[in-house]
Amino acid sequence: MRVTKLILEKILSDNEFSIELAKELGIQQQSVLGLARRNSQKLTLYQAVNFYIEKGFSKEEIFEPEKKH
DSSP: OOBOHHHHHHHHHOHHHHHHHHHHHTSOHHHHHHHHHHTOGGGGSHHHHHHHHHTTOOHHHHBOOOOOO
């Protein structure tokens, strides 16, 4: 499961958002930006998802739909 482009763009373009997310995850901001560039699954960790929800994002706005094979 991956986060949507909306979340990735928010992380990469909003300095305050990425700083706050980094604090929430206990990592450096540069690490958060790297996770976003790679669309890492670490961006779907429980703490991260709670942070997105606190910021007003819905689950549909957070998660990419699963691709069926």
